[in-house]
Amino acid sequence: MRAVWFWAGLLAMSGCATTQDAAVPRESLAAVVESLAREAARLSPGTDLSLAVVDLRTGESASVSGTEPHISASSAKVFWVAAALGQRNMATVTPLAEKVFRTSDNEASGEVIDLVGGPDAINVYLQGLGLKHTALTKWNYGRERWATNSPRVMGRDNYFCADDMVSFLARLDRRELLGAEPTAQLLRWMELTPRDGCGGWLGTRLPASARASLQHKGGWLPPGCCGDDARYNVLNEVGLVTLPDGGRYAVAILASRGPDWPRQAFVVERASCVLYRHLAKDMSLDCGEALARAGGPAPVVLDPGAPAPNYDCE
Numbered sequence: 001m002r003a004v005w006f007w008a009g010l011l012a013m014s015g016c017a018t019t020q021d022a023a024v025p026r027e028s029l030a031a032v033v034e035s036l037a038r039e040a041a042r043l044s045p046g047t048d049l050s051l052a053v054v055d056l057r058t059g060e061s062a063s064v065s066g067t068e069p070h071i072s073a074s075s076a077k078v079f080w081v082a083a084a085l086g087q088r089n090m091a092t093v094t095p096l097a098e099k100v101f102r103t104s105d106n107e108a109s110g111e112v113i114d115l116v117g118g119p120d121a122i123n124v125y126l127q128g129l130g131l132k133h134t135a136l137t138k139w140n141y142g143r144e145r146w147a148t149n150s151p152r153v154m155g156r157d158n159y160f161c162a163d164d165m166v167s168f169l170a171r172l173d174r175r176e177l178l179g180a181e182p183t184a185q186l187l188r189w190m191e192l193t194p195r196d197g198c199g200g201w202l203g204t205r206l207p208a209s210a211r212a213s214l215q216h217k218g219g220w221l222p223p224g225c226c227g228d229d230a231r232y233n234v235l236n237e238v239g240l241v242t243l244p245d246g247g248r249y250a251v252a253i254l255a256s257r258g259p260d261w262p263r264q265a266f267v268v269e270r271a272s273c274v275l276y277r278h279l280a281k282d283m284s285l286d287c288g289e290a291l292a293r294a295g296g297p298a299p300v301v302l303d304p305g306a307p308a309p310n311y312d313c314e
Helices: 020-025 030-042 075-087 091-104 106-116 119-128 164-175 178-191 208-213 261-280 288-293
Strands: 004-009 046-053 061-064 217-219 234-242 246-255
Touching: 020 261, 030 046, 030 061, 030 178, 030 246, 030 261, 046 119, 061 164, 075 091, 075 106, 075 119, 075 164, 075 178, 075 217, 075 234, 091 106, 091 178, 164 234, 164 246, 208 234, 234 261, 246 261
Parallel strands: none
Antiparallel strands: 004 061, 046 061, 046 246, 217 234, 234 246
């Protein structure tokens, strides 16, 4: 059974609720998250989904499979750039960070790891933040790098969990990890990423204003990339989203192992939209209801001998 946790922060309230307000109870964030998890099993059979979210206005939080380790792919680069900003000056980090967020450049990401002192130093940073289900094991772009202090929960692969990432993003937003200037710069870099489509799944179904201000980092290892589709087919999205009232929320949607990439992408895009709709209280927003009722995108069926679909995001 998937583990689900929920915590609602107490709000200081003035005045009294009206009878009309009390008669229309609002669905909890935990209920929305649980519903998305059930829906994902139907829309993308075989997908391993973890999801965590926290409303930064109230502290209301929910997750499903929140501590389950997932291969992190490029979403972990947010951690690495934050670690570099904590140790190096902005001028040193900037040329690399812009490449990391604009094009998810893997060699630039390796140089960011080097700025921190290598994979072991990255893990010391993560452990110092209390992230118990997250580690860098290797990064061999540009040159070979192996950590000696990774627990290797996922063998040779780098990994994280949804709860760890949302905790990190919430603390970043509260300026608890870095000073005001480096925090603001990191958030600006997180706006260099795609707004929709490949690498931008978090924003694809959001309103234009939310897409424009989205601060996130996608991570992907598509079918055929890594030798074992039953282990990979990774499609992650993590980020901070701004609501119409100026409030924000942190979210991590981690999906992997789904045998049908377009269906798995739809699950992530729709989950992002449904969470936004709930937190913005905008029930007019269409999050692909008709497609969800129809069971999601049509399954990809290749003709014998046909080339495999190109899922390369570069």
